[in-house]
Amino acid sequence: xxxxxxxxxxxxxxxxxxxxxxxxxxxxxxxxxxxxxxxxxxxxxxxxxxxxxxxxxxxxxxxxxxxxxxxxxxxxxxxxxxxxxxxxxxxxxxxxxxxxxxxxxxxxxxxxxxxxxxxxxxxxxxxxxxxxxxxxxxxxxxxxxxxxxxxxxxxxxxxxxxxxxxxxxxxxxxxxxxxxxxxxxxxxxxxxxxxxxxxxxxxxxxxxxxxxxxxxxxxxxxxxxxxxxxxxxxxxxxxxxxxxxxxxxxxxxxxxxxxxxxxxxxxxxxxxxxxxxxxxxxxxxxxxxxxxxxxxxxxxxxxxxxxxxxxxxxxxxxxxxxxxxxxxxxxxxxxxxxxxxxxxxxxxxxxxxxxxxxxxxxxxxxxxxxxxxxxxxxxxxxxxxxxxxxxxxxxxxxxxxxxxxxxxxxxxxxxxxxxxxxxxxxxxxxxxxxxxxxxxxxxxxxxxxxxxxxxxxxxxxxxxxxxxxxxxxxxxxxxxxxxxxxxxxxxxxxxxxxxxxxxxxxxxxxxxxxxxxxxxxxxxxxxxxxxxxxxxxxx
Ligand code: HEM
Numbered sequence: 281x282x283x284x285x286x287x288x289x290x291x292x293x294x295x296x297x298x299x300x301x302x303x304x305x306x307x308x309x310x311x312x313x314x315x316x317x318x319x320x321x322x323x324x325x326x327x328x329x330x331x332x333x334x335x336x337x338x339x340x341x342x343x344x345x346x347x348x349x350x351x352x353x354x355x356x357x358x359x360x361x362x363x364x365x366x367x368x369x370x371x372x373x374x375x376x377x378x379x380x381x382x383x384x385x386x387x388x389x390x391x392x393x394x395x396x397x398x399x400x401x402x403x404x405x406x407x408x409x410x411x412x413x414x415x416x417x418x419x420x421x422x423x424x425x426x427x428x429x430x431x432x433x434x435x436x437x438x439x440x441x442x443x444x445x446x447x448x449x450x451x452x453x454x455x456x457x458x459x460x461x462x463x464x465x466x467x468x469x470x471x472x473x474x475x476x477x478x479x480x481x482x483x484x485x486x487x488x489x490x491x492x493x494x495x496x497x498x499x500x501x502x503x504x505x506x507x508x509x510x511x512x513x514x515x516x517x518x519x520x521x522x523x524x525x526x527x528x529x530x531x532x533x534x535x536x537x538x539x540x541x542x543x544x545x546x547x548x549x550x551x552x553x554x555x556x557x558x559x560x561x562x563x564x565x566x567x568x569x570x571x572x573x574x575x576x577x578x579x580x581x582x583x584x585x586x587x588x589x590x591x592x593x594x595x596x597x598x599x600x601x602x603x604x605x606x607x608x609x610x611x612x613x614x615x616x617x618x619x620x621x622x623x624x625x626x627x628x629x630x631x632x633x634x635x636x637x638x639x640x641x642x643x644x645x646x647x648x649x650x651x652x653x654x655x656x657x658x659x660x661x662x663x664x665x666x667x668x669x670x671x672x673x674x675x676x677x678x679x680x681x682x683x684x685x686x687x688x689x690x691x692x693x694x695x696x697x698x699x700x701x702x703x704x705x706x707x708x709x710x711x712x713x714x715x716x717x718x719x720x721x722x723x724x725x726x727x728x729x730x731x732x733x734x735x736x737x738x739x740x741x742x743x744x745x746x747x748x749x750x751x752x753x754x755x756x757x758x759x760x761x762x763x764x765x766x767x768x769x770x771x772x773x774x775x776x777x778x779x780x781x782x783x784x785x786x787x788x789x790x791x792x793x794x795x796x797x798x799x800x801x802x803x804x805x806x807x808x809x810x811x812x813x814x815x816x817x818x819x
Contacts, residue, residue: 335380335694337371338362345373350520354790356678359383360708369692371700375525378700380685383708385715385741387692391704392741392749395689397423400750403684403701405524407516410541411548411611417604419612419681423750430595431605434586436754439579445757449654451487455480456765457651457816460773463804464814470779470801473625477766478507478618484762485613489606490555490580510615511795513544518791548610552603559584579609612755616676617762619795623674624667624767626800627722629776629784634724638663639807642772648809651817652768654761663768665724668734671745673722676793678707680747706744715742736760773814774804 340346350358350372359381362370368384382388391399404412404420412420418435421428438444459480463471521537523530533539559580583605589596597605628635641662646652657664683702688695696702711719717726727734734740736756738748746753746760753759770776778784779801787797808814 332690332693332695334378334697335369335371335692336366337373338366340373343375344525345375345377347374347520347522347525350374354788354794355518355520356705356707356790356794359679359703359705360711363705363708369694374520375522377525378697379703380691380696380700381703381705382691383705383712384692385709388704388706388709388744388748389741390691391683391702392738392744392747392751395691396749398686398689399683399702401684401686402681403699405517405521406530407519407521407537407541410538411513411517411545412607413545413549413600413603415604416598416600417608418754419608421604424686426594427601431597431601432754434583434595434597435605435608439582440754440758442757445761448488451491452484452762452765453654454816455484455487456769458483459766460651460769461814461816463774464806464811467774467804467806470803473770473800473802474618474622474796475507475799476770477621478510478614480766481617481762482506482610482614485609488579489609490559491578507618509544509547510611511791512540513611514615514791514793514795515789516540516544516791518793548607549603552606555580556584556599556602580606609755612753613758613762615793616755617759617766619676619793620667620670620674620763621766621770622796622800624670625770625776625802626784626786626796627670627673628666628771629778629800629802630786631722634666634722635771638666638771642768646768646772648807649813651808651813652765652772654765657761657764657768660764660768661728662724663764663771665727667764667767668727668743668745669722669724672710672716672743673720674788674794675706675710675745677747678710678794679703679705680744681751681792683751704744709742773807775807776802776804779803 338346338349341348360383362372363381363383369380369382369387372379372381382391400423402415402420402422404415408420409415415421416427418428418431421431459476463476516537519535519537522534523532523538530538583597583602586595586597587599587602628638641660642652645659646656680703683704685696685698685700685702688698690696709715713719717723734743736746738744738746738752741748746756782801784800785798788794789797806814
């Protein structure tokens with residue numbers, strides 16, 4: 281190459297040397313280097329393919345971009361409408377932040393399968409950083425941080441392993457049966473279905489975390505407004521925050537989102553501190569009395585043991601990381617389950633003929649002289665189809681958890697620059713008439729014939745209620761088990777009716793988890809043949 285360059289520019293060197301005598305060696309060398317550089321740049325430019333353009337998208341206003349046109353309600357619906365105009369991949373400028381929205385299964389596959397690593401980054405909004413003790417949890421920590429891999433393994437592989445979940449069945453059963461017993465005591469009165477499911481799921485998760493109900497004064501105080509805290513948290517997490525888009529004005533916290541989150545975090549922090557302190561004190565006390573430390577086998581003890589490991593150990597955890605993981609368990613495991621229970625119950629109330637089929641199946645498989653056990657669940661194929669159909673029409677996280685692109689990539693013929701925020705609009709795919717027959721109809725039968733086809737594992741990119749790829753929900757098995765168990769128990773144990781004079785409505789309220797706008801209130805009547813079955817029975 282050097283030779284070619286020299287011969288290309290030799291005329292210049294030759295001419296110069298003829299006129300003025302021999303050139304100094306350093307000057308000739310400089311000319312040669314310059315020549316080579318010009319030639320290289322020219323060759324590279326000629327051979328480089330033009331960069332694909334950025335995806336299309338609506339124009340916004342100067343500085344704020346498209347932000348004022350998004351509204352703050354039901355972002356997934358606004359995104360779906362825009363997909364109609366701009367196609368399955370489009371861009372939005374939110375301030376100076378480039379946001380890419382994707383709404384086709386083939387592009388979703390490129391993100392979560394073909395370029396999974398590049399798209400596994402997160403860019404946690406301020407609200408998420410605050411509530412997760414500085415992104416010390418799993419959902420909002422960076423994929424490239426070694427602590428994310430450690431925490432994810434601890435939760436998904438160790439704490440939520442199938443063996444552990446089976447071992448904790450008694451705790452889930454106890455909480456579900458206690459709920460059924462409490463409802464039975466108040467039959468004829470209206471119940472808030474979301475709240476009922478929330479308290480059941482929360483107590484089951486808390487049982488797994490530290491083996492009991494919330495303890496201490498802080499525990500008792502927080503239990504009363506735990507659901508409100510959690511709902512508020514989800515709304516704040518889902519709200520576009522001006523401070524995220526314009527970091528220079530973040531300190532003013534114009535929408536009060538940071539302040540709201542700090543308040544919620546304080547309540548959780550006090551609770552976690554009190555439970556951890558109780559545990560550490562109990563262990564020390566026991567050690568003093570009989571020379572042995574307390575051997576609990578719940579999640580909290582497992583995490584505290586990792587905290588006590590040497591800092592050099594790859595699996596050691598800081599206290600904030602423990603709180604982050606507890607937060608993911610509390611938040612990830614409760615609101616998703618209760619919201620999904622409420623949507624299924626609302627759809628069943630809307631479709632009495634489907635409700636009858638569910639009840640018949642429960643009668644056939646379980647019998648009215650029996651209570652539900654988890655081993656019944658795989659045999660309830662119609663109820664499972666109802667749950668799948670409800671996930672399609674009401675995915676709890678219709679935009680999954682937004683990802684961030686860790687390196688520049690080409691997607692669907694467009695460039696996605698590094699640092700872009702990426703939303704996968706699963707709601708729009710779930711409502712696509714090219715994929716689903718009459719998509720707005722609630723028709724569980726569409727999932728009946730081939731039950732393996734649309735499972736929750738994230739391999740079919742038309743249907744991802746638990747996400748897919750490296751960021752897929754690590755609580756899938758627990759979430760799916762709790763949801764089916766709670767629902768089957770509610771439906772098997774009671775007949776439900778709307779309070780007189782109320783009307784059913786199915787509108788939604790956006791947050792990172794999309795809920796029913798107005799809580800579903802229903803009146804239960806006993807359904808089982810023997811009232812003894814409503815008492816809590818140990819296994
Ligand atoms: C019905 C129940 C549930 C549903 C529908 C659900 C759904 C989801 C979805 C859609 C995601 C985002 C996945 C992605 O971006 O690809 C997710 C992430 C997550 N979920 Fe769940 N989830 C449920 C239950 C649970 C439970 C029980 C836990 C904890 C015990 C949990 C913990 C998490 C965590 C920690 C993440 C973040 C994972 C990461 O970023 O690496 N979820 N979930």
